[in-house]
Amino acid sequence: MAADGAPTRLAQGTRTKGGIGESTLRPDGTLKVTGEFAYASDMWHEDMLWGQILRSTVAHAEIVSIDTSEALAQAGVYAVMTYDDLPTDVRHGLEIQDTPVLAHGRVRHHGEPVAVVAADHPETARRAAAKIKVEYRELPVVTDEASATAPDAIVVHENRTDHHAAHVPHPNIVHRQPIVRGDADGAARRADVLVTGDYFFGMQDQAFLGPESGLAVPAEDGGVDLYIATQWLHADLRQIAPVLGLPEEKVRMTLSGVGGAFGGREDLSMQIHACLLALRTGKPVKIVYNRFESFFGHVHRHPARLHYEHGATRDGKLTHMKCRIVLDGGAYASSSPAVVGNAASLSAGPYVIDDVDIEALALYSNNPPCGAMRGFGAVQACFAYEAQMDKLAKELGMDPVEFRGINAMEQGTIMPTGQPVDSQAPVAELLRRVKARPMPPERQWESSEGTDVRQLPGGLSNTTHGEGVVRGVGYAVGIKNVGFSEGFDDYSTAKVRVEVVGGEPVATVHTAMAEVGQGGVTVHAQIVRTELGVGQVTIQPADTRVGSAGSTSASRQTYVTGGAVKNACELVREKILDLGRRRFGTHHPAWATAELLLEGGKVVTDGGEVLADLADVLGDEAIEVEEEWRHRPTEPFDRRTGQGNGHVQYSFAAHRAVVEVDTELGLVKVVELACAQDVGKALNPLSVLGQIQGGTVQGLGIAVMEEIVVDPETAKVKNPSFTDYLLPTILDTPTIPVDVLELADDHAPYGLRGVGEAPTLSSTPAVLAAIRDATGLALDRTPVRPEHLTGTA
């Protein structure tokens, strides 16, 4: 470079490796494969105590008395706390603060926390908890819509003051959202065929493997430091501090390793209990649920009853749709209102239907509380509307994929809410792709070595060698919103710092994003490399010393916190270039051009010529930016008509399921579950596949095995264990070929589209459709178990 500023020939720079679009490997991978990654349940502190929660053994009762004296007298016990020992009577909850931290005079569901114990050994704590005597006077249970809305129904929450209370037809309805568009009754008269159905969707558990756990350490300032596995640190903080009677700055939270989440960590679990015991005893307190307790310690996916009516003309055009979706929210609101909004607004599926009459609502009952789980309201609806599509196709004598193609939405389609779909919506194309795949070979269990029973329904139980086994094929497609909807201020915050260490530029990213396994930490480093051309990127642990990142849910983190990291990088880059112009601007006229980039540790022109080393530009200066970032705003749905631009972005996936059914025993083997999904832009293709395959298998689980069974008489949970609540194993899981489309959404960072949830929607109805195809049965509930296939239910 000539010092007088005369242009010289510049060297060509190189791109930074490990940027977006590459399958960069997880930065926490090594720690995770060596057993050194510190999950919440691995935390340890000298002198720490173990907390244990005593939970109600009945679903609905008045608490007549609690006697803690025997528990307190036990050696090794440091504290026993009930409602009377709480510092405040503040309740908590994600949207409606209706949840007591310890029961106050009444329990509303089986497993509600009643008392907490701290002791020096977990078994001591368990035994002490068992010595607490609680006298209950049982009350009748509210278990379904009929018992919730009967004239003499017991009101689960009296004197409601929440913002939905004035708008619901009954106090046992948390929230109700109608959507009316066009004239469904009028359009029904044009229909040549009319199809109705009543469907039931069972209660699913997130079943993340890392149990709820955390460690609370009392601090000298009267506050508490909490190390915790959660999905949203700041939402926890907002709920915890008022219950403890502390200002938010005295509750400092750090994310510890999270063993999966899937929505089940959106609500608080043991956070406040651990803090209460730590503040009471002055000692660090760790709480770890066992699996039994975990089934009571978090909300589940709402079970739902869905009634649908669709009409179509002879040539296969949908005329109208009417539906009514009743979700059971259980004893506390959790995220039920938002689940209702999703179920209603996405109830028509990815189809063009101008005339709709929709109603979705969530009940308060004495069943286990339900809330967020991957797919969030859209899953239940997809199961039902896809069953309807198959029924219609059959009525019309059409191929189910062809029929869906005729009605598939596209960019520009108007949703039932009146919101136009303003980016790519390749619904027909996704279906076409899964259909075009070659079929897995017939009688795939036969090889040159004979029959491999592992490939047959029943597997190693050796129940068939192919006799009575029938193959079926089914298709489904779904639509899911990305991000928080209905006018929610859905922002994230990122802090990015660049400085020179040991002669090399290095970057540091600090966000409060909960890494729950999805790979956000991988993607943040990739974004920094792409935007700032710095290879060395450190991701700081997530905590509440930086602004909120919002929740790791709703398929939103790559979009929103990814967007925040990108935005912070752009601001850092501007500052770096300003610095460079001040320091070196006279060296070369290209410094005056607007399009300078940072690549491979250098400042380069848009033609890739090197102007300066980033390390020289920075010198001793560190450049740091912390900034909030927002996607475009959304609007609430009108309470009466459901109209409103409520969603940020939509995402789409389609599945083809191939199953083999032993029709005599009712055993199902899913042979292949092919998926096609549009992801806008795959920031990390390997992680994208992981999300799609993982989501697909959670959909498979609810199709054929997973269900929390609640006794309709007592509202008690009957199967709170992995022995009785079945999860798909590697033997139950088929190959999952995936076709990834990248059609950019111009509104989103890098054109990306949230990935995590869409595959969980269509997987279930595709498997159900395939089983119907094999058996000819109607199958209007999920999961399907052998008794439903053999007529012995």
Place this chain on the structure above:
Amino acid sequence: MRVNFTVNGRPQEADDVWEGESLLYVLRERLGLPGSKNACEQGECGSCTVRLDGVPVCACLVAAGQVQGREVVTVEGLADFARERAEGRATGARETGGGGTPLDRAGRWQATGHDSQAGEGTGLSPVQQAFIEAGAVQCGFCTPGLLVAADEMLERAPNPSDADIREALSGNLCRCTGYEKILDAVRLAAARRSEGV
């Protein structure tokens, strides 16, 4: 009671062990080896899989007293175990800490530097390296148990079919990955092994 046994080649002594304590509890809470996981404590998930005298077992179902005088290999010792097996030696000692993950290390999982080469140069066993590269690790809670089980299967059956892999790993639940990438990882480890890489 007192229990003496060998963990990852190193003699260990656990004092004041309760009758009802499991091997998993002793490893995690008394010996500072929380790598074996506690997803169900009922023998249903495999996240606590360790080798007891070479045999894969659910550590949550083994009473601590039963391991007196026996040898245990956990995920923390897997890399050494695999290396020594490859070199045909008996397993050697590995340092262990004093209990759980102390808080000053709790933030240690932060990503640093060149994560596109995650794992390289850290002396991982082939199956550990393959899990990282194939994308078989998401939340990672199932990973320690799967690694111990997969490593043991490859020791017995170096060229497994897909059905063999599925059968061998059917006791290990994973909620995140849908298992496809886990299959990929085991295939990759097997292929490298047969190529002698």
